[in-house]
Structures are given as structure tokens and as C-alpha cells.
Amino acid sequence: MKVTIFGSGYVGLVTGACLAEVGNDVVCIDIDAGKIQRLNQGEVPIYEPGLDTIIKRNMAAGRLQFTTDVDLGVSHGLFQFIAVGTPPDEDGSADLQYVLAVARSIGERMRDYRVIVNKSTVPVGTADKVRGAVGEVLARRGAAIEFDVVSNPEFLKEGAAIEDFMKPDRIVVGTDNPRTTELLRALYAPFNRSHDRMVCMDIRSAELTKYAANAMLATKISFMNELANLAERLGADIEKVRVGIGSDPRIGYHFIYPGCGYGGSCFPKDVKALERTARDVGYPAPLLQAVEAVNDRQKEKLFEKISAYFGGDLAGRTIAVWGLAFKPNTDDMREAPSRTLMEALWRAGAKVRAFDPVAREEAHRLYGERADLILCDSPESALQGADALAVVTEWNVFRSPDFDEIRHTLTRPAVFDGRNIYDPAHMKAQGFDYFAIGRGTA
Template sequence: MKIGIMGTGYVGLVHGAVLSSYGFPVTCMDVDAEKIDRLAAGISPIYEPDLDELLTGGIEAGTLSFTTSAEEVVQSSDVIFIAVGTPAMDDGSANLTYVHEVMHAIGKYANGYKVVVCKSTMPVGTNRSIANYLDGVLKTRNEPFRIDVASNPEFLRQGKAVSDSLSPSRIVIGTENEEAKRMLQTIYAGYMRQHVPFLYTNPETAEMIKYAANSFLGVKISFVNELALLSEKVGANIQDIATGMGLDDRISPHFLQAGPGYGGSCFPKDMQALVGVGQKNGEELYVVRAAVAANEKQKAKMVDKISGVLASNGSLRGKTIAVWGLSFKPETDDIRFAPSYDIISGLVARGAAVKAYCPQGMKQAERAWTDLSGAVAFCESEEDCARNADAIVLMTEWKQFKASGLDSIVKSMRGNVFFDLRNLFADHPRIRLLFDYYSVGSDERRLYSLEEA
């Protein structure tokens, strides 16, 4: 069985590389010729742990290839995965431009029976509209074969995408066609042997599962972040609160870590898209909408928190702030909708000079954040970033930051304020002796003293 992957982003590239490691002949297609040339040479355009090894292994084994030709992929593949981006538009709805381009290419070049699998996150009803379109095209072409369409949403965590692909939490297949179901079962036979849970449902339900899962996690993050803001005012400790909540197995401790807000390519756009689907169908999703608003509030509150400590009049003019971490989470270079962008923008707007360091996110930030060009100085290390700074703002909880030499770092700074927006150092035995330390979700002045530390 030959597999085609349309799109070589975080989802398509990882999915294609993993399937090729199982021995399937996989061809990945992208319109970006330079990107394809680099991929063919084994050079990944994204950072994802273990991905480079998979790419090299697939290329050397001859099971993984790359092309810019949609015609080649469509005509040579039995199963075609649509894994292109569905970015948010200004109104929050999903932009299906790239999906439509792939859909039109499949209708134009199909030369026999195919199974088209929607891997990208798509609004409810997209799967069926693709199926209807392809049926119409084939009738117009007077073709004797058919094309079946299935929904197979991805549940990859960036930074753990390869491991999630190799050992998924579940496989959701939305189709009403037995042949499509059978072919996907053949592709995912290894997961069946791993006893990975499989859920078979209709396309609309499969599409909703993806939006529902991401939105629920986003709601959970916004909930704990609002509790963190309240905890700071009443003298409670959000980490202990989260631990107490998480011990209830109906709640679990996952996604109860307070911070500067959620980001990335999934939660923000998927939650906005789900709100839009609700409005389109006359059903307001108040909880999801409130979580989106709370996330925006959380980022603004972090700017206020930093400004409130460093400046009595709200102006940060003359202050230099070192930002550690730009990617929306560790172990990825993805800076899309990262809280770091909004917080840095807020600090710059108040007059601060910002220095930044991220183990993987700086290249993406330099390329994408053109409006901040000249306002942010990108550094070669966290030590370089902190030098002569008035304060450090830890934005992303990269493991290497935990191992930083804080004793020497504080000596190189002009000030000694440390804003730990991920509570990475909350239990550090000496952090409060070295720095004027601020975490998220606790009133340091009430909970700690230098004598206790």
C-alpha cells in the first residue's frame, strides 16, 4: 500500500516519517521547492526530538521520498493524507484554502480508487463536503472508480510528536465506508497489536472530538490560571491547590500548571474555530469563549505584574529585561500564538529594552516577529541574555534553564528580579536568597521569608 502525505508541517512530516519507518512507501508533498530539496537531503525544517533520525532512516531505506508534484502523489498513492495547515482567519474561523487546493488536486489527478484521509484539524462538516465535491468531480469526468473520505484527527503534542505517533493515546477513525475503514486498519495494524484504543464513528463526530479535546484542555489551563491570579491576592499557593485538585482522579493533575497562558498552533485556533462553529449553528459556547478571554487576560496580567514590580509609574523606560524561552512550550521551535510574543510586545510598548534567548525558537521568532525587529536583541545563551539585565522573565520551562548557574548569572545582572512564569524554580532551595523572586499563583511576601529559605 502506497501512502501520500499532502503537507510537510509538524503533522504531515512526522506522520509520514513514522509510517515510512513501518515499511510503507511514503511520498510527502509540499509546494515549497526549497523545503522539499532540504527534506530530500534529510534536513528537517522544524525541530522535533527524534525526527531527524526518522527522516534519515526513511530516506536511506528508500521508504520515504519528497516531491512538489501533487499529480505524482495523487496518482501513485492508494491512501492520501491531507495534512496541510488550517490557520485561523481574522474572525477566528479556520482557513481552508490549503485544504481546498489539495481537494482540487485530488479531483483533477485521481486515476483510480483512493482513500482520502483528513488528518488536518477541520471544522465539522468539512469531511463530508470534500466527499461530496470529489463525487461530483468524478461524475463530471465520467470515471468508473470512486474516492472514499475518512476523518482521522491527530493528537500529537509538539515536542513529543514522534513518541506520540509511535505510541498514540488513541486512534479515531470517522467514516461510513467499510473499505476506507479496512485500509486504515491495515496502516494502523501495529497500533492494534499495541492495544491502542480505536474509536470508529462518523466523520462529524471525529472532527468534533479533536476540537472538543483541545478546547477542554484550554479551558482547564484558563481555569487554573484564573485561580492563580486569585491565589496571589488571598495568600494561597496555586501549586498546592493544583496538587490537591489533581489528587482527585475525576480531575487529574494534567494541565493544571499555572503559567502565562496557553499558545501554540492548536489550542488558540481550535478554540476560536469551535466557538465559530457554535455561532454558525446558533449555539453559543459560553465556557469555551470565556476560556479564550481568560487566556488573553492572563497574558496582559503578566505584563502588569512585571511592570508593577519594576516601575512605580508603569513605564519601563531604562529597564532591560531578559526573556528566557520563546517557544510556546519546551522541546519545540514553534512560536505560533506563543504567550512570549504578547508579553514581549507589552513590555516593549511600555519602554523596556528586551533581550531574548530560546534553545530552539529564535530562528522562527526572528523570521515571524517582523514587527518587533530592532526591539528585541536575540542572544546566544541564557547567561548572555541575563548579562546587565534588570530582570529575568522565564517564559518557557526548558530543562537547561533549571540547570543554569544562577549564582554567577545574578552577579552579571544589573538588578536581581526573577519572574518565573512557569514556576520552574518554585522549589529551588536558594532562589529566594539570590533573587527578588516572583512566581505565578502565590504571594511570595506572605508565603516565604529569607529566614525560612
């Protein structure tokens, strides 16, 4: 089948590559000419395990092309996917300018029937706006061309995106007629073999399903972080509590890991956007507000602990930071807890020596050259001349380091573990001053 994807970011690239991998003929469009040029030179602009191989294989097979040519894109695909960003506007609502710009581009160029599939995360009612935008342009052109708009939210996780797309838990499809449902069923058939994973519904419910999923996951994390803060004050260990509650299948083990807060491009913006949607319809959504407030506070936790350890005076100190990405297996630093920590350390006059297995370039892009940030080549080199170590992202490489080396290299034997990856008893036995999240017994 012929597919066009607008937006060659995390979602667009993974969607395009995976649809090509199962035999579709895919054109990916982006307005960022630099990105398209890099892709055409065989360079994948994001770090996502496995993506590189699939892209190269399908480009070589002629099933996947990258272009800035919108005319080509609109004439190519029966399916026109929208996978552009929906960043938060000033008031927290999702900014739909990119989505609607794509809708207008399609309307301006389409010559026959098109299925416009929205994969971006968008507020309830956006499909109506997309339909309106396309319809308006068609009317201006005096063109009576049929089209459908579908909501097909994406649930992939960065770092595991290929696996999530190839073996989805569910494929949510919101349509307003059976014809489009069947077209989407045919497109997704290769990913829907062992049992029917397609969950078909009306468009508004599909749009809300996406926010509901992310808000539920963010709620679980903030709930655990709230309990972690309580456990610290009560002399209890949140990690014991986590296992104690996760063993109840009604609760489950997923997404109940406490830590230094959730980051990434989605949870923070989607909780905000849903809260904003709720406010717009006269419901203040107190639970969502609390989820966000707890997370904002949680991102300050590591700094508070470090500052308290050094008696509130961090001027002239150097802190080693392990992990910059918002989670392992990605180079994405959007809303990453490492940023909250580093920026607070800088404000307090401290220096940072940071190491991340893949996000170094991204950190450099975000912060440029500055005297108080040294981006290091290895975890060990980040420790050189540092007074304490903060672990912010639980990359595997940090899980069993040479503890003797850490203790001997740091000027103070202080480890601040934002992801609870070390054993408090072991750290104490090794002579560390060890601070974790919610481990009141540590």
C-alpha cells in the same frame, strides 16, 4: 501500503516518517518548493526530537520521498492524507482553503479508487465539503471513479510527536462504511498491537472529537490560571492547590499547570474555531469564550508584573527573556506567550535580550533585525546588562541555573517566573524579588 501525504509540516512530516518507519511506501508533497528542496538535501525544516533520524533512515531505504509533484502523489497512494494547515479565518472559523485545494487536486488527477484521509483539524461537516469538492471535479471530468473520505484527526503534541504517533493513546477513525474502517485498521495495525486503540465512529463525531479534546485541555489550563489569579489575591499558593486537586484521580495531574498562558498553533485556534462553529449553529458557547478570554489575559500577566515592579516606567529598561518557543522541545513560536510579553515590552520602550535553546532562528524570521531585540547564544549572555529576568518557557536548561550569577548580573534582583519552576522560599533566601504565577504566599 502506498501512502501519499499532502502537507509536510509538523503533522505531515511526522505521519509520513512514522508510516514509512513501519514499512509503508510514502510520498510527501508540499507546495513549498523550498521546504521540499531542504528535505531532499537531508535537512528537516522543523525541530522535533527524533524526526531527523527517522526521516533520514527511511529516505535512505527508499520508503520516503519528498516532492512537489502532485501527479506523482495522486497516482502513488491508495491512501491520500490531507495534513495541511487550517489557520483561523478573520472570523475565527477554520480556513479550509488549503484542505479543499488538496481535495480538488486529488479529484483532478485520480484514475482509480482512493481513500482520502483527513488529518488536519477541521470543523464538523468538512468531510462532506471534501467529498463535494472531489465529486465536483470528477463530474467535470466525466469520470466515475469511486473514493471514500475518512476523518482521522491527529492528537500528537509537538516536542513528543514521534512518541505520540508511534504509541498513540487512541486512533480515532470516522468513516461512513466498513470497507474504509478495515483499510485504516490495516494501515494502523503496527501502532495498534498491545490492545485495540482504534476508536471507530461516524465522520462528524470524529471531527468533533478533535476539537473536544483540545478544548477540554485548554479549559483545564484556563481554569487553573483563573484559580492562580484568585490564589494570588487570597494569599494562597496555586502550586499547593494543584497537587491537592491532582491527586484526585477524577481530576488528575495532567494539564493543570498554571502559567503565562497557553500558546501554540492549536489550542488558541481550535478553541476559537469551535466557538465559531457553536455560534453558527445558534449556541454561543459561553464556556469556550471564557477559556479564550482567560488565556488572552493570562498572556499579559508577566508584562503586568514587570511593569508594576518598575513603577509603570519601562522606557530604557532591558529585560532578559528565557524561552521563546510556546513550550519546551520545539522551535514553534506560533501564539507563544513570549511574543505577547516582548511586544508589550517594546511598546513600553524596553529592550529584550532573549535566549531560547532552539527558537532563535524562528525569532529572527519573525522579527528580523531590530535594535530592541538581542537574540543571545546562552542564558547567561541574555542576563548581561539586563534589569530583570522573565522565564517564559520551562526548558530544562533553565531549571537549576547559577542563581548567584543571575543576582550579580542583573541590575535589579528581579525574577519573573511564568512557569513556576523555582521555589519561592529558595528565591527569597537568595535575595531575589521573585514573582511567580498564583503563588500568593511567595
